[in-house]
Amino acid sequence: MSVTEDTETIRTLFRQQHGFLMSKIMFTACELGVFDLLLESGEPLSSGAIAERLGTSPSGTERLLEACVGLKLLRMERKDSEGLYGNTNLANLCLAKSSPKSQYHYLKFQSEVIYPGLQFLTDIVREGKGPFKTTHGMLQKSFFEASCSSEEELQRFSDAMDDAWSLYGREVMSAFNLSHFSLIYDLGGGSGALAKECISLYPNSTITVFDLRKVVERAKKHSMSSNKMRITFKEGDFFKDPVPEADLYILARILHDWEDEKCVQLLTKLHQACRPGGGVLVIEMLLNEDRCGPFEAHLHSLLMLVLTEGKERTPSEYKALYTAAGFKEVQHKKGSRYGIILGRKQ
Ligand SMILES: C[S@@+](CC[C@H](N)C(=O)[O-])C[C@H]1O[C@@H](n2cnc3c(N)ncnc32)[C@H](O)[C@@H]1O
Structure with missing residues (x-):
């Protein structure tokens, strides 16, 4: 290996071995409100002023801000020998809580649930699943169930899931023309964030979010004040309860939670319930057919191993489930992040 190749290899090693630290720096700055403060202030601030406004230590804050500059989350300009910090476009767009495309809640979930969950990765790869302890000390089969047992934890998960649709919702809902499906059910649709994108694109359709009782109760409470669109909620368990007849069922980030057998069980139920000419729209990250990438899908497949009993799949694997x-x-x-698969009933 040449000296240049050697240096490049070691640089790659350094970045990857510190990947967890980079994530934690971003999570910490989000949690402390650095990006919110800088967005609101509208002008660059010194490290001392940021520490004072956030109630954090001057020395810790300075180091955190400097590292954020290295990660391109902040920019720093010198004025009269003092460093002044401001948000980069990335921070204004995705990290400040008030941004319309904010990923704040997903980052919070990553920091509080996924990050600690990864401590089990070696054991999970070696031996299989948990059991994992909930905050109340109960044992659960998956780390996800253990981390979503209380009302507060469920809210955290729901907010985290919603963040994706501010970035990709319109893209996934417009990949196929769905305007001829008049009655749509979003199964496991959570708080209805994707349903809102759907109804804004297809205003002549009606859409119902179908989810577990505890999720629907919470979603109804929240949607009373915010949702003026025609979205209704129905509680039920898509494995145990009958699924109402519809023209289109949406399954967004549902099948990747389950093993093949459960996926076929659910799809078969939907095939039977579906009106003739109707279909099922699956939205999931897709692995390439040769399983070489994309890297994001491999990362998420490992996450599914830690959090659920499912995995990410190739388009052919999804087609086999539909068939x-x-x-x-x-x-x-x-799409740019998610694949969109439409299976039609004859
Ligand atoms: C990974 S989240 C996806 C949420 C939403 N589809 C999205 O992409 O943002 C899985 C959703 O499925 C719901 N869910 C899980 N098991 C269910 C079941 N048996 N019946 C109905 N909903 C279920 C969960 O409550 C949760 O809202």
Whole structure:
């Protein structure tokens, strides 16, 4: 290996071995409100002023801000030998809580649930699943269930899930023209964030979010004040309860939570409940057919191993699940982050 190749390899090693530290720096700055403060202030601030406004230590704050500059989350300009910090576009767009495309809640979930959950990765790869302890000390099969047992934890998960749709909701909902599906159910649709994107694109359709009782109760409470759109909520368990007849069922980030057998069970139920000519729209990260990338999908497949009993799949693997459930016509498209697969009933 040449000296240049050697240096490049060691640089790659350094970045990757410190990846966890980089994430934690971003999470910490979010949690302390650095990006919110700088967005609100509208002008760059010194490290001392930031520490004072956030109630944090001057020495710790300075080091955190300097590291954030290295991560391109903040920029720093010198004025009269003093460093003044401001948000980069990335921070203004995605890290400040008040930004319309904020990923704040997803980062919070990553920091509080995924980050500690990864301490089990070696054991999980070696031996399989948990059990994991909830905050009340109960044992759960998956780390996810253990981390979403209380009302507060459920809220944290729901807010985290919603963040993705401010970035990708419009793209996934417009990948196929869905305007001829008049009655749509978003199964496991959580608080209705994706349903809102759907109804804004297809205002002549009606959409119902179908989710577990505790999720629907909370979503109804929240949507009373914020949701003026025509979204209704229905409580039920898509494995145990009958699923109402519809033209289109959306399954966004649902199948990757489950093993193949459960996916076929659910898709078969939907094939039976679906009106003729209707279909099922699956939204998931897709692995390439040769399983070489994309890297994000491999990362998420490992996360699914830690958090759930599922995995990420290739388009062919999803098509095989649809076919086993009775669907004949299956097409897929790739979006910038998520794949969109539409299976039609004849
Ligand atoms: C990973 S989240 C995806 C939420 C939403 N579809 C999204 O992409 O933002 C999984 C959702 O499925 C719901 N869910 C899990 N098991 C369910 C079941 N058996 N019946 C109905 N909903 C279920 C959860 O409550 C949660 O809202």
